[in-house]
Amino acid sequence: MEYNVNRRDVDFILKEQMHYEKLLELPAFKDYSLEMFDMVLDQALKFAQQEVAPINASSDKEGCQFDGKNVKAPKGFKELYQKFAENGFIGSDVPTTYGGQGLPFSVVMPMSEFFSGSSVAFMMYPGLTRGAAHLIETFASEELKNIYVQKMYSGQWGGTMGLTEPQAGSSVGDIKTIAEPQADGSYKIKGGKIFISSGDHDLTENIIHLVLARIPGDPEASTKGISLFVVPKIRVNKDGTLGEPNDVRTVNIEHKMGIKGSATCTLAFGDNDNCIGYLVGNRMAGMKQMFQMMNEARLLCGMQGLSIAGAAYESALAYAKVRVQGQGKTIVEWPDVRRMLMVQKATVEGLRALLYMTAFYEDMGKYHPDAEKREYYEGFADLLTPMCKSYGSDQGFRVTELAMQTYGGYGYISEYPVEQYMRDVKISSLYEGTNGIQALDLLGRKLSLRGGQVVQQFYQMIDEFVTANQNTPVLKNELSEFKKALDSVAQTAMSFMEMTGRGDFNYPMLSATNFLNMFSGVVIGYFLMEQAVIAQKN
Template sequence: MPSYNAPLKDMKFLLHDFLNLQQYNNLPTFQEASPDMVDAILDEAAKLTENVFQPLNQSGDEEGCHWENGVVTTPKGFKDAYRQYVEGGWQGLTGDPEYGGQGLPQTLGLAISEMMIAANWGLAMYPGLTKGATETIHAWGTEEQKALYLPKLYSGEWSATMNLTEPHCGTDLGLLRTKAEPQPDGTYKITGTKIFISAGEHDLTENIVHLVLARITGAPEGTKGISLFIVPKFRVNEDGSLGERNGVSCGSIEKKMGIHSNATCVLNYDGATGYLIGEENKGMRAMFTMMNEARLGVGLQGLAIAEVAQQNAAAYARDRLQGRALTGPKNPDSKADPIIVHPDVRRMLMTNRAFIEGARALALWTGVQIDLSHHHPDEKVRERADDLVALLTPVIKSYLTDQGVESASRALQCFGGHGYIREWGMEQFLRDSRIAPIYEGTNGVQAMDLIGRKLPAKGGEPVKAYFAMIQKLIEENKGNAELKSYMESLEKALGRLQAATMWLMQNGMSNPDNAGAAAHYYLNLMALVTLGYFWADMARKAKEMISKGEGDETFLKNKLITADFYFTNILPETAALRVKVEAGADPVMALDAEAF
């Protein structure tokens, strides 16, 4: 059976030493987040995820969810685990205190989310989707809607979902057919079918609040005519109590490759009462609040599955005896050495480690930017932080989920044939990981969003600020002999990214297929440079702490060893990616469709 231990040492290094959250204690959301408070919360989250969530992961996968006559039952143990989660106050950790939340930083919330997903992805999705809905209602809801829904969502008594996809339309939401008919009392009757709705029906909460995209009668075609509605499973009375059952039902649940313990539902809306959130025909703008939240959350799923798969692979590699080290026996008292002595096994484990630790730094730094964008008193700081989050959201969603799959696959490979057997749990990690590059906008869509929307946004100012951030680190540290090799390598990689950006500007407009063919490679190029930035900065911090005699020296030296691996074995891939970007569309588009 697989195991999981929350990576507390790395998280605490990032939050306290690398990101130095205490520098922001003048901001409202950070005032209560003292180092002792943060550590206490992380420690308690580790206990919950290791002792309550993780033991249900494999059994929940094997049992799956049950659907009968519209009723969905979650796997054995899930209701009690969710109860413990709710009683601990975890759902409202980062919520607005005005409505019962605890008002702690989003940065801390992301760390907790990583633990939950790594321990039990399927279970974590039930409260995870609620988080995105609360952000959307908080941003776009009326005062009455916020007062009615947020307290129960923050408490975890109710959960929430996101309803976009229909049988005939996924990415192209302009094709959706779900109708919203205005009623004299200001409500709407919602009619249509939504598919692939995660946690759309279950037995964990007394009410489920669906956020549903629909088209008001007479609205324009395409995305310009889409509105967003709150459609609760049970209608809510003015005093917050539950009223009659609404006209929404679960028609079936999907039989899937992975995440079996999370109910992926077909939801049928038959004249269900809905409440407009935001403006008429502006639903996409409101829904993007939840979608962007979800895309960052899905990126965390890639990181989390890589972490738990890596932990189990490393433990197995230290224990499994097979063959002898190329340089001579390392375990002379036995007939074989542990497989961790073999360079190819080390290659897989080091590749995973370099990705995981770099991605975690990126994810938690992004949390800081989100907090700054919401709470910093300087409008320019808020805007810059928001721009950087918007720019890097497709990178985080796409690259972290692709690498989550690759990391799970490498981890499984370390087990050899045992990795293919259910008993060890590795095949579940690989199956579960595969959905993340697909949902919340496929990774191809993320790449097109990056080059089509995010790069030209605001006349290119966000990407210029991103380049300047990396160049600033290089300029400040390349004179340091101990950091010179990192900074020189990062500068070369940054130059490749800037050259690829210029190529896209010159060739993407003249032939849009050039942009489409380059998009995936360009996004990965930006991802590698971004992780290179964080690895260079973490190396700087580790060396500084060692020189001052601060922190755990072994931990810090291991951080430097992993940084060296990243710069010698992973960052050089940027050279090939630039070549692929600049190859253009011709090699991709030349073959006739009939020839495939």
């Protein structure tokens, strides 16, 4: 399957909207240069197109195989995983201490777009490994870090995150997996997890599960009592060599609509009371720690929406330019096809700006030397995360629908790539917290960040943009319409806050998703308008 991306749009956002040279002013990235960023992106795109994209269609047809004991990933994944790791891509955005590459997230975001657009199913494996390793790196003891992290970034061992149980999906607090303290400081893990991506496979010699469990006696039926554990599939000796199997059993794999190359496993821990886990960081801090990974994973879900939407649009566009129908015209010449392509283009470019700029806010929020600036940008990243996740995945799906429509009947046929894109992208609205959960997150947590100050500052930034450019001749009308939309988001937010303030949650919760969509539409409108202003100046 061929993968194409509008590299000009990618560069336009990085160079003219984000001004990625600002990243070089941050001490964390002082060893980089713009030429290096460009080279990284060139190489990543080349790797995506030449190595990752060719296995996308075949892995979808083949899927994962489970023989009752072990899971086999599709043909080619093992070799690709090693190559991907050798090129340093697994830990591209994490510190160099344990083998990461220390790139800014702003550069890793487009890289991820290229990779996921080429095969989102394959990317689940390195994505989960990176997330799990980074959790250990951030929160675990030196001993655990030294044993696990480097081997995960280098591709020797894989990683997963184990949250979901049959009765505990959106309500993670209901998990039943327990961790019984042992005399030597380790824990015995017992319980079952479902929907574990990369839960078992043959890409690496070991798999490191990060499992949420409750230590008996800690608060029940609440996320407050949950702790986080490192649970290796095969035990690791003190010197880092592999020991005995660790009583982790793969029960089954799911048969799914899409991302068929990604192994989604049901795992049983401690069938024989012999599954050892190690506490990560503090007891009962599990949920808080897991949120580091979840927040990143949510942005990556939005990125998946963008990446597949981008791939689907490019594919539909290429098809429309060569498919001849009626009066000897290519279909791109017909107005209704142009309409569909324009909607796809606007959505993809808008999502791209949203995702890249959120990554930029993340970098600034993490690495800016000025604490006040860090707080300012971190707030923006937090505010936009549920929008990236939810709007990115939903609109990504809608784009694949329009891409299919552009193809006509051929789009429905598996000889052409869009039907796979459509199936593959659907999952992004479901996992990592359903999109409904994202809407509640925006409404319940994000609007009230720092007492509503974050959303106010964000509004102010956009409002200042409108004021500064309202006399731009070609955008005058658009900006005045946009201003109305912006203000109606602000008013809606205010009235929701007022309602919840007096204890009326029903209406805001009923409208949460609509509100998220409305807000996201305005945010994307802002980024696209800003692009228009920049383009007009050049």
